[in-house]
Amino acid sequence: MIYRNKTEAYWEPLLTIARDELGIETFDSTGKPSADIRLCRVEDIGRALERAYDFGLLVGHTVTRAESAKEPCA
Structure with a gap:
């Protein structure tokens, strides 16, 4: 599977979670099915x-607070 949104702000934190919890170093396909398939424990997932x-x-809370701070007071 090829991911096209690697420039999105959320990409790096999600890869960090995958690396820490699942031992996944990259989301890029190697082209080798045996290397691209991984067994993971349910509790790790x-x-x-x-x-x-x-x-x-x-992130949602941070964005909401930032938007609230921009609104003029009534």
Whole structure:
């Protein structure tokens, strides 16, 4: 699978989570099926998803606060 949005701000944190929790060093395909397929423990996948969810909440909160600070007071 080829990912085209590597310049998105969220890309590096998600790769960091994948690296830390799942041992995945890159999202790029090597072209070798045996190298691109990985077994992961369910608890590791759960932990990675939880971290990604928490990251999304943090970013959403930060963006909301930044937008609120821009609004003029009534």
